[in-house]
Amino acid sequence: MDFSYSEEQQMLQDSVSKFISTEYDWDSRQAIAKSETGFSADHWQLFAELGWLTVPFKEDDGGFGGSAVDLIVTMEEFGKGLLVEPFLANTILAGTLIAEAGSSEQKTELLTPLMEGNVQLAFAYAEPQSRYELANIQCSAVINGDEIVLNGHKAVVLNGAAAEKILVSVRTSGDACDREGVSLLWVDANSAGIRRESYASVDGQRAADIWFDNVTLPTSNLLGDVGEAIDVIEMTIDRAALAICAEAVGAMQMSLFKTVEYSKIRKQFNTTLSTFQALQHRMANMFIEVEQAKSILLMAAMEMDRLDGKAPKALSAAKSRIGKAARLVGEESIQIHGGIGVTDELDVGHYFKRLTAIQFSFGSTDYHTARFAAS
Amino acid sequence: MNIDFSADELAFQQEVSTFLAEEFPEEIRNKTANSIELGKDDYVNWQKILAKKGWAATNWPVEHGGTGWTPTQKYIFGNECAKAGAPEVMAFGLKMVAPVIYIYGNEEQKQRFLPDILASNVWWCQGYSEPNAGSDLASLKTTAVREGDEYVVNGTKTWTTLGQHADWIFCLVRTGAADVKNQNAISFLLIDMKTPGINVSPIYLLDGSPEVNEVHFDNVRVPAENLIGEEGKGWTYAKVLLTHERTNIAGVTDSKNRLKDLKEKAAKTSDGMPGSHSMLSDNHAWQQKVAELEIELLALEYTELKTLAAVSTGKAPGPESSILKIKGTEIQQTIDILNVEMAGYYGLPFVRDQFMDGFDGVPIGPDQAAASAPIYFNNRKATIYGGSNEIQTNIICKAVLGL
Numbered sequence: 001m002d003f004s005y006s007e008e009q010q011m012l013q014d015s016v017s018k019f020i021s022t023e024y025d026w027d028s029r030q031a032i033a034k035s036e037t038g039f040s041a042d043h044w045q046l047f048a049e050l051g052w053l054t055v056p057f058k059e060d061d062g063g064f065g066g067s068a069v070d071l072i073v074t075m076e077e078f079g080k081g082l083l084v085e086p087f088l089a090n091t092i093l094a095g096t097l098i099a100e101a102g103s104s105e106q107k108t109e110l111l112t113p114l115m116e117g118n119v120q121l122a123f124a125y126a127e128p129q130s131r132y133e134l135a136n137i138q139c140s141a142v143i144n145g146d147e148i149v150l151n152g153h154k155a156v157v158l159n160g161a162a163a164e165k166i167l168v169s170v171r172t173s174g175d176a177c178d179r180e181g182v183s184l185l186w187v188d189a190n191s192a193g194i195r196r197e198s199y200a201s202v203d204g205q206r207a208a209d210i211w212f213d214n215v216t217l218p219t220s221n222l223l224g225d226v227g228e229a230i231d232v233i234e235m236t237i238d239r240a241a242l243a244i245c246a247e248a249v250g251a252m253q254m255s256l257f258k259t260v261e262y263s264k265i266r267k268q269f270n271t272t273l274s275t276f277q278a279l280q281h282r283m284a285n286m287f288i289e290v291e292q293a294k295s296i297l298l299m300a301a302m303e304m305d306r307l308d309g310k311a312p313k314a315l316s317a318a319k320s321r322i323g324k325a326a327r328l329v330g331e332e333s334i335q336i337h338g339g340i341g342v343t344d345e346l347d348v349g350h351y352f353k354r355l356t357a358i359q360f361s362f363g364s365t366d367y368h369t370a371r372f373a374a375s
Numbered sequence: 376m377n378i379d380f381s382a383d384e385l386a387f388q389q390e391v392s393t394f395l396a397e398e399f400p401e402e403i404r405n406k407t408a409n410s411i412e413l414g415k416d417d418y419v420n421w422q423k424i425l426a427k428k429g430w431a432a433t434n435w436p437v438e439h440g441g442t443g444w445t446p447t448q449k450y451i452f453g454n455e456c457a458k459a460g461a462p463e464v465m466a467f468g469l470k471m472v473a474p475v476i477y478i479y480g481n482e483e484q485k486q487r488f489l490p491d492i493l494a495s496n497v498w499w500c501q502g503y504s505e506p507n508a509g510s511d512l513a514s515l516k517t518t519a520v521r522e523g524d525e526y527v528v529n530g531t532k533t534w535t536t537l538g539q540h541a542d543w544i545f546c547l548v549r550t551g552a553a554d555v556k557n558q559n560a561i562s563f564l565l566i567d568m569k570t571p572g573i574n575v576s577p578i579y580l581l582d583g584s585p586e587v588n589e590v591h592f593d594n595v596r597v598p599a600e601n602l603i604g605e606e607g608k609g610w611t612y613a614k615v616l617l618t619h620e621r622t623n624i625a626g627v628t629d630s631k632n633r634l635k636d637l638k639e640k641a642a643k644t645s646d647g648m649p650g651s652h653s654m655l656s657d658n659h660a661w662q663q664k665v666a667e668l669e670i671e672l673l674a675l676e677y678t679e680l681k682t683l684a685a686v687s688t689g690k691a692p693g694p695e696s697s698i699l700k701i702k703g704t705e706i707q708q709t710i711d712i713l714n715v716e717m718a719g720y721y722g723l724p725f726v727r728d729q730f731m732d733g734f735d736g737v738p739i740g741p742d743q744a745a746a747s748a749p750i751y752f753n754n755r756k757a758t759i760y761g762g763s764n765e766i767q768t769n770i771i772c773k774a775v776l777g778l
Contacts, residue, residue, distance in 0.1 A: 131647025131719040156720040201723040202748045268511035334755045344579040
C-alpha cells in the first residue's frame with residue numbers, strides 16, 4: 001500500500017500549483033471569466049507547452065501516461081484556483097473519446113492538435129429530455145452511403161461556443177434509451193445547419209445549446225463502430241466525473257481555508273467569530289467532510305487505474321460522497337461568512353457556485369447513490 | 376379545538392378567491408408563473424389594488440386602516456393569495472416601519488406617514504445593518520448628532536434591500552455619547568432619501584442581481600421631528616419590529632405554492648436513471664425528500680397558526696417566532712436545492728436576461744429550470760438576514776430555555 005505520488009506526479013502537482021498561486025489570482029480569474037471567450041488563449045498555450053494537455057492520454061498516444069491518479073492530481077489544483085479554461089471539455093471529454101474510439105488517422109487529425117493546444121473541442125451528449133441517462137438520445141444520424149445526415153438538439157454543451165470541432169453522441173438505430181444504436185461522430189462546428197446559443201454557466205464557465213438541422217458529414221467522421229458507442233461514452237463520462245470530484249476536493253479545501261481565516265478576522269459581539277464554539281464545531285465538520293472526500297477520491301482513482309471492471313461502482317461511491325460533502329462545505333462556507341458570502345465580490349461564493357455545478361454534472365448525488373446501490 | 380372553517384370563514388374564503396380572480400392583474404400573474412423578476416411598479420400596482428379594497432394592511436389595527444382580521448382570516452387570505460400566485464406585499468412599509476409608527480410614533484407622525492404607506496405612495500427601505508454590525512446589530516456606528524432642531528447623520532448602512540427604489544429609509548442610529556452602553560444609545564429615525572448627502576451604491580449578489588445596496592450618509596441633516604419616540608429607545612422599538620419581521624420571514628404560503636409547483640414539474644421530468652423510463656416524481660429517493668419537506672412544512676404551518684392565535688389574544692409574537700424564522704428559511708432553501716436538482720444540466724446556464732421583463736431571445740431549457748440555481752444562490756441570504764439562524768438559536772437558548 002502506498003498513498004504517495006510518483007516523482008512525475010509530484011512534479012505535475014508542483015507545476016500546476018505554482019501556476020495557480022502565481023498566475024491565477026482572484027482578480028485575474030474574474031477578468032478571464034468575464035472576457036468575451038471566457039478563457040485565456042495565452043494560458044491555453046502555456047498549458048500545451050507545459051504538457052498539461054497530454055495528462056489524460058497514454059504514452060502510446062503521445063500523452064503523459066493517462067492514469068486516473070495523474071488526472072486527480074491536476075484537477076485538484078485547478079479546483080483550488082477555480083480554473084475557467086476548458087480543460088475538462090477538451091482533454092477529458094473530447095480527448096478521451098478520441099483516444100479510446102478514434103482511428104489512428106482521427107487521432108492525428110484531432111488528438112495531436114488538441115495536445116498541442118491548436119484546436120478547441122467539445123462533446124455534445126446531453127439532451128433536453130435526457131437528464132443523466134446517456135443512452136437517452138433523440139439526436140439522429142442517418143447514414144446514406146458515405147454520407148451522414150445529422151438532426152437534433154444537444155443541451156448545455158461545455159465549451160460549446162468556442163469549440164471548432166464537436167463530438168456528438170447520436171442515435172443511428174433503435175429507440176430512445178436503447179443502449180444499442182448509439183454512435184459517436186465529430187462535426188466541424190461551422191458546418192451548414194448548425195446553430196449555437198451560447199451562454200455563461202452559473203459557475204463562470206461557458207456552454208451552449210446546439211441545434212443540428214440536416215447537417216451533412218462524411219462517414220469518415222464516425223468514431224468507432226456504428227451503434228456501439230455507449231460503453232466508451234459511459235467510460236468517458238465517468239472519467240469526467242472523477243475529474244470534477246478532484247476539482248471539488250480542491251475547491252472545498254479553499255472554501256474551508258477561507259472560512260477559517262475569515263472567522264479569525266471578523267468581529268461581532270467584541271470577539272472574533274472563531275471563538276464561538278457553535279461555529280468552531282461547524283468548521284470542524286467541514287474539515288471532516290473534506291477529509292472523507294479526499295479519501296474516497298483516492299479510492300476511486302486507484303480503482304479506476306486497476307482496470308478490473310469495478311471502476312463504475314467506485315466512481316459512483318466517490319461522486320455521491322463528494323457531492324454530499326460539496327453541498328455541506330459550500331453552504332456552510334456562505335453561512336459562516338454571513339452577508340458578505342452571498343455577494344458576487346467575494347471569492348467564497350464562487351467556490352460555492354462551482355461546488356453546486358459539480359453536484360449536478362455527470363450524474364447528481366442521488367443518481368450516483370442509486371447507481372452504487374444497483375451495481 | 377377544531378380545524379374546520381366556520382360558515383363565515385368559508386364565505387370569507389370565497390370572497391377572497393373571487394376578489395383575486397377579478398382583481399389580481401394577469402400581467403403580474405404571468406411574470407410570477409415564468410420566474411420573471413417583479414419590478415417596483417408591479418408591487419406598487421398590486422398594493423394599490425389591495426388598498427382600494429381595504430386589504431393592504433392585514434397586520435394593522437382597524438383604527439389605522441388595517442383589516443382587523445382574525446388569525447384564521449389572515450391565514451385564509453395568505454393561502455388564497457399563494458394559490459393565485461399573488462406576491463406578498465413589500466414588507467418594509469406595511470409590515471416593518473408601520474407597526475413602529477403606530478405603536479411608538481406621535482399623532483402627527485401617524486397622520487403624516489401611515490396613509491401613504493397604506494396607499495403605497497411611498498417606498499420604504501430598512502437601515503439597520505452596517506458593514507461591521509451584522510448579527511451584532513447593537514454595535515452599529517452610524518451617528519445622529521443633535522444640532523438645534525436637526526440631527527446630523529453620518530455613517531454607512533448595508534444590505535438595504537431595494538434601496539434603489541426607496542423614497543424613505545427607517546434607520547437605527549447612535550444618538551448617545553460614546554460611553555453609553557450600545558443598546559441605550561440607539562434611536563429610531565426616519566430619513567427622506569432625497570436629503571442631500573445620501574448616496575446609494577448597489578451590491579451585486581451571487582445571482583448577479585443588484586438587489587441590495589450600501590447607503591452612505593455624509594452630514595445628512597434630518598429634522599428632529601422625524602425621531603420616533605424617545606432618544607435611546609430605538610433598540611426596544613426595533614426589537615418589536617424584528618419579531619414582526621420574523622413572523623413574515625417564515626414564508627409558509629409561498630413555500631406551499633413552490634412545493635406544489637415542484638411536484639407538478641417533477642411529474643413532467645425524466646428521472647434520468649439508466650433504463651428506468653420513469654418520471655422524477657416516481658423516483659423513490661426524490662419522493663422521500665419531497666415527502667419529508669412537505670411534512671416539515673405542514674408542522675411549520677401549524678406552528679405559525681399557533682403563533683397567530685396567541686397574537687390574536689393580545690400577546691406580542693415572542694421568541695417562538697424564532698422557530699418560524701429558522702424552519703421557514705430551511706424549508707425555503709430545501710425547495711431551492713430540489714429545484715436545482717430537478718433542473719439537472721439546465722440548472723447550469725446563467726441566462727439572467729431570460730428572466731427579465733421584455734426578453735425576446737431564445738429561452739434556454741424548459742420552464743424555469745435555468746432560474747433554479749440563481750434562486751438557490753441568492754436565497755442563501757435567507758438564513759443570514761433578519762437575525763441569522765444562529766442568532767435565532769441563541770434567542771431560543773436564552774429567552775425560551777433560560778440557558
